[in-house]
Every structure is written in structure tokens, then in C-alpha cells.
Amino acid sequence: MLTAPLSSSTRHRALVPGLILLAMLAAIVSLAIGAAAIAPARLLAVLAGHGDPVATAILIDLRLPRVIVGLMVGAMLGLAGAALQGYLRNPLAEPSVIGASNAAALGAVGAIYFGLSEWNPLMLPALSIGTGLLALVLLFALAGRSESPLTLILAGIAVSTMAGAGISLALNLSSNPFAAMEITTWLLGSIENRSIDHVWIALPCIVVGAGLLLFDGRALDALSLGEDGAQALGVDLRRTRLRLLLGVGIGVGGAVAVSGSIGFIGLIVPHLVRPLTDRSPSAVLLPSMLAGALLLTLADIAVRLISTQNELKLGVLTAFLGVPVFLIHLLRERRLW
Amino acid sequence: MVSVTIDRLSVRLGHRAVVQDVSATLSPGSLIGIIGPNGAGKSTLVRALLGLIPAQGGSVLLDGQPIADIARRIIARTLAYLPQGQTLHWPLSVERLVALGRLPHLGPMSHMSADDMALVLHALDRADVGHLRDRIATELSGGERARAMLARALAVGAPGLIADEPLAALDPGHQLDVMDLLVREARAGGLVITVLHDLTMAGRYCDRLLLMEGGRLVADGAPDAVLTPDRLAAVYGISARIDLTGPSPVIVPLERTAPRRTD
Numbered sequence: 001m002l003t004a005p006l007s008s009s010t011r012h013r014a015l016v017p018g019l020i021l022l023a024m025l026a027a028i029v030s031l032a033i034g035a036a037a038i039a040p041a042r043l044l045a046v047l048a049g050h051g052d053p054v055a056t057a058i059l060i061d062l063r064l065p066r067v068i069v070g071l072m073v074g075a076m077l078g079l080a081g082a083a084l085q086g087y088l089r090n091p092l093a094e095p096s097v098i099g100a101s102n103a104a105a106l107g108a109v110g111a112i113y114f115g116l117s118e119w120n121p122l123m124l125p126a127l128s129i130g131t132g133l134l135a136l137v138l139l140f141a142l143a144g145r146s147e148s149p150l151t152l153i154l155a156g157i158a159v160s161t162m163a164g165a166g167i168s169l170a171l172n173l174s175s176n177p178f179a180a181m182e183i184t185t186w187l188l189g190s191i192e193n194r195s196i197d198h199v200w201i202a203l204p205c206i207v208v209g210a211g212l213l214l215f216d217g218r219a220l221d222a223l224s225l226g227e228d229g230a231q232a233l234g235v236d237l238r239r240t241r242l243r244l245l246l247g248v249g250i251g252v253g254g255a256v257a258v259s260g261s262i263g264f265i266g267l268i269v270p271h272l273v274r275p276l277t278d279r280s281p282s283a284v285l286l287p288s289m290l291a292g293a294l295l296l297t298l299a300d301i302a303v304r305l306i307s308t309q310n311e312l313k314l315g316v317l318t319a320f321l322g323v324p325v326f327l328i329h330l331l332r333e334r335r336l337w
Numbered sequence: 338m339v340s341v342t343i344d345r346l347s348v349r350l351g352h353r354a355v356v357q358d359v360s361a362t363l364s365p366g367s368l369i370g371i372i373g374p375n376g377a378g379k380s381t382l383v384r385a386l387l388g389l390i391p392a393q394g395g396s397v398l399l400d401g402q403p404i405a406d407i408a409r410r411i412i413a414r415t416l417a418y419l420p421q422g423q424t425l426h427w428p429l430s431v432e433r434l435v436a437l438g439r440l441p442h443l444g445p446m447s448h449m450s451a452d453d454m455a456l457v458l459h460a461l462d463r464a465d466v467g468h469l470r471d472r473i474a475t476e477l478s479g480g481e482r483a484r485a486m487l488a489r490a491l492a493v494g495a496p497g498l499i500a501d502e503p504l505a506a507l508d509p510g511h512q513l514d515v516m517d518l519l520v521r522e523a524r525a526g527g528l529v530i531t532v533l534h535d536l537t538m539a540g541r542y543c544d545r546l547l548l549m550e551g552g553r554l555v556a557d558g559a560p561d562a563v564l565t566p567d568r569l570a571a572v573y574g575i576s577a578r579i580d581l582t583g584p585s586p587v588i589v590p591l592e593r594t595a596p597r598r599t600d
Contacts, residue, residue: 089426222440224427228389228420234413234441278433
């Protein structure tokens with residue numbers, strides 16, 4: 001049952017608090033899982049601020065960054081997917097359609113290829129954010145002044161394809177099989193062994209990106225009536241597009257920089273939360289952000305619980321999880337997305 | 338009270354001149370109809386009036402100020418717009434759809450006030466879609482959806498209303514309702530402009546008609562002065578039975594007198 005009628009956007013009353021609670025629980029479970037077994041009592045003691053030094057070191061220095069990166073990246077991907085679906089009025093939109101993910105991945109691949117990441121591990125995320133922003137400039141140049149979503153998607157495909165070609169080229173020319181292996185592994189997407197530095201690199205990008213995207217819910221609602229309809233309701237389409245592309249470019253760039261390519265979160269999450277809202281684009285934004293954080297954290301728990309010879313990569317798992325979830329929704333809601 | 342002055346307006350779409358050298362002063366208080374054959378430039382004229390497409394020549398003044406210099410939000414609060422064949426991209430409830438009309442009045446983080454809600458309810462009622470408020474707008478019949486879209490435009494509560502073909506897909510009863518509603522809005526001091534194809538409705542309800550052909554304004558005046566047999570023959574290429582002075586005014590197209598234009 002939806003909340004009070006006629007408020008500007010409505011969703012199930014328990015949706016946002018429920019998702020916050022679940023994400024917090026998932027984060028705590030994620031903290032408890034790792035190579036070294038730490039009894040729940042020691043875990044709770046650390047969380048309460050009076051744990052033993054070994055447990056504190058493991059939890060705060062090793063596991064906490066991973067949990068935070070997971071929450072941040074998931075939140076950003078979920079929010080970016082919801083905002084893009086609203087803006088492009090297309091239920092199949094996700095951050096990769098405007099080339100944001102591939103471009104950021106290209107920078108990371110370059111850092112590995114040229115050995116920069118060995119020189120300083122932080123070169124990888126830094127370069128990744130750099131190419132993400134560069135791609136954004138290219139996207140604006142290609143899409144020009146047109147306000148049509150189709151132009152933007154075509155420009156995004158061009159940027160994405162170009163970045164993809166660059167990645168292939170790096171793999172192709174890589175004389176060192178270990179470098180090629182490292183690139184491939186990185187591309188699969190993972191938040192293993194992340195340090196607090198990764199948190200500090202991604203956090204500003206994600207805060208800025210999420211801020212830009214959360215601000216525009218009203219304009220996205222107005223766009224349900226098409227471009228003319230939205231403009232006639234007072235929306236400045238050029239500013240909306242600027243904020244949206246900057247938000248996705250910067251936020252997703254920061255997320256990819258510390259996690260690699262983790263697909264499907266941005267695509268599925270809005271579909272999972274939309275039935276619990278009034279389906280207007282603004283109502284989907286915040287729940288998608290929270291559900292993205294939850295889903296990515298759950299997936300990261302799963303890769304550690306499923307025992308394989310090499311640890312399963314997060315991006316591989318989200319792809320496998322994503323497809324059936326998406327298909328079920330597609331079949332159930334074929335008429336109503 | 339709001340008025341729009343069009344001065345030698347020309348609009349090009351791509352390489353085609355769609356509106357050429359149109360001048361008119363549109364004042365509140367009377368229902369103004371824009372008529373003309375398909376492709377005459379009616380919708381383009383209306384979009385230029387709203388500042389949605391730039392003028393290549395001439396100007397549009399909203400209360401004396403060039404429309405290009407006015408912030409979108411101010412235009413949105415002044416002129417409500419019902420586009421032709423308005424589409425809805427997400428399956429929103431009718432009530433939620435109509436509430437979109439309040440967007441020009443809301444700050445980025447504010448919520449709808451009780452006044453906003455009252456205006457939404459009033460708009461639902463005036464467009465006769467109050468009983469559909471919980472239905473999904475994309476699942477309604479064409480006519481019901483058209484009325485929900487009209488309610489969305491009314492919910493803006495603007496002093497001006499521009500409705501592009503509001504009668505399309507409506508049954509005869511609702512056509513009369515909508516025309517009555519437009520007349521009432523105009524009589525109450527609103528600037529009401531509507532693009533119409535039904536010449537009987539245009540002749541019966543409008544106080545003033547602008548007849549367009551090939552991007553030009555070819556006649557502007559009272560319906561009985563604009564809708565003459567000669568003009569219908571010249572502009573539409575039809576002969577018609579015209580009775581605008583009797584107790585039940587009617588224009589019935591009888592047959593084509595000129596071949597269809599093939600350009």
C-alpha cells in the first residue's frame with residue numbers, strides 16, 4: 001500500500017527505512033566474514049570501541065574498507081542506473097550506455113599496462129577517474145546541443161566502443177602475460193583487498209556524483225511527459241542534462257576506479273524497487289541507491305562464501321545473479337515497467 | 338491576466354520554413370482557435386509561442402517581454418501547455434500524472450502543500466477524471482488519457498492555457514465538455530488558445546479564429562468572417578454546408594473541390 005495520496009512522490013512507507021536497515025545488517029555480516037575467523041563477541045567488542053588490537057586491526061584496517069567500498073560503489077551504480085533510466089525514459093538504460101564504465105576502465109587498464117599501478121597503486125584509480133572525465137568531455141562534444149535521448153545513447157555507444165577498443169588494444173599488445181592476466185582480472189570487477197586509500201579516492205567522486213543525481217528528481221518526473229512536456233513545466237533541459245551526465249560520469253568513474261567493471265547492478269536495481277514506488281522516476285532514486293548498496297554487499301558476501309579455487313569475482317557473480325532476476329521481472333511486468 | 342504578442346514571427350525546422358511572417362496579438366478573455374489543414378504550421382506556431390523552439394525572424398512577447406529572455410520556470414507558471422498527442426513514458430497513476438502540473442511551483446526539495454493538492458483535485462474534477470485517479474494512466478482508453486492530460490495542464494493553474502488538439506480521441510459528450518471548459522476558462526479572464534480540426538466546434542465555441550495555411554496566417558477574426566465558403570475551398574480544398582448563424586451552428590464538409598496537395 002502506498003503512502004498518503006497526492007504527495008509529490010510516493011513509495012511504500014517501509015521501503016527506505018527497510019533498505020537502510022538491511023544494508024546495515026549486510027555490512028555487519030560482511031565485516032564478520034573473512035580468512036581469519038573472528039568470534040561474534042570480538043566483532044561486537046570492536047564495533048563498540050573496546051576490542052583487542054588484533055581483531056581491531058583485521059576489522060578496521062582490512063575488512064572495513066572493503067565493506068565501505070562495496071556500499072559506496074553499489075549505491076552509486078544503483079542511483080546512476082535509476083537516474084539514467086528516468087532521464088532516457090528507457091528501462092534498459094544503465095551507466096554503461098553513456099560510456100562511463102568503459103572509459104573509466106580504460107584508464108585503469110592503461111595504468112596496469114604501462115606499469116604505473118606498480119609504481120604507485122593509487123595511479124590506477126586516479127587514471128581511471130581521469131579517463132572517465134575525459135570521456136565525459138568527448139560525450140558532450142559528440143552529443144552536441146541535441147536534447148534527444150537517442151543522440152545521447154548513440155554518442156555514449158561511440159565513446160563506450162572506443163574505450164572498449166582501447167582496452168582490447170592493451171590486451172592485444174601486452175607483451176607480458178602477467179600484465180594481460182592482471183588486466184583481465186581487474187576488468188572482472190572486485191573489491192577484494194581494498195584499503196582506506198581507495199575509500200578516500202572514491203568517496204569525493206561518489207558524493208559529488210550522487211549529489212548531482214539526487215537533485216534532479218523533479219526534472220526526471222517532468223520528463224515522463226517528453227522533452228516538450230518537461231520544458232513546458234519549467235525544466236531547463238540543458239542544465240538537467242549537464243547535471244545528470246556530470247553526476248553519472250564523476251560518480252561512476254569513481255566507483256569503477258576502485259572496483260573494476262561491475263555490471264548489472266545499475267540495470268536491475270531500479271527494476272527491483274520500482275514496483276514498491278509510484279513508478280515515477282524521482283521516487284525510484286533514493287531506494288535504488290540503498291538497494292544498490294545492499295545488493296552489492298550481499299554479492300560480496302556471496303563471493304566469499306562460495307568456495308572456488310580462485311575467489312569468485314564480484315562482477316562475474318553480479319552478472320550471473322542479474323540475468324535471472326532481470327528475466328523474472330521482465331516476464332512478470334512485461335506491460336508495466 | 339496575460340497576453341502574447343506575435344510580431345512577424347518566422348520559424349524554420351531544418352531547412353523548411355514552417356511558420357512565416359505571422360503577426361497577431363492574443364489577449365485574454367476570449368477563446369482563440371487556431372485552425373488550418375495538416376502541416377499548416379499550427380503546432381509549430383504554438384510551440385514558438387511557448388518558447389520551445391527559437392524564432393528565426395520576428396519575436397514573441399509574453400506580457401511585453403521577449404519569450405527568449407524569460408526563465409523557463411516563469412513561462413511554465415504563466416502558460417500551461419497541452420501538447421498534441423501527449424505521451425507518458427512511465428505507468429503513473431492518473432493522480433500522480435496530474436500532480437506533475439504543480440512542478441513549476443515546487444522548489445527542488447519541497448513537498449506539495451494542501452493548496453497544491455486542492456488544485457490537483459479540482460483539475461481532476463474539471464476534466465472529469467476524478468473517478469480514474471487511482472488508475473494507471475498508460476492503461477486508460479485514448480479519450481480517458483487525453484482528459485487526464487488535460488487535467489495535468491489545468492493543474493498548473495496558469496493564467497494562460499494552450500491546448501493543441503484537445504478534442505482528438507474524445508467522444509462527442511466529452512468534446513462538448515472540453516469546449517465548455519475552455520470557454521469558461523477564457524470568460525474567467527484566462528488567455529486560452531486551442532488548435533482544432535473540428536470546424537463546427539471551432540465555429541461554435543471560439544470567439545476568434547486564426548486560419549493558417551502553408552505557414553502563413555491567412556485569416557484572423559470572428560468565426561463567421563473566417564469560415565467562408567471561398568476560404569474553405571481555397572485553404573482546405575473542400576466545399577461545405579456552413580450555418581454559423583442559426584440556432585445550431587454547424588459546418589459539414591461535403592466534398593473535395595481541389596485535389597490533394599502533393600508537395
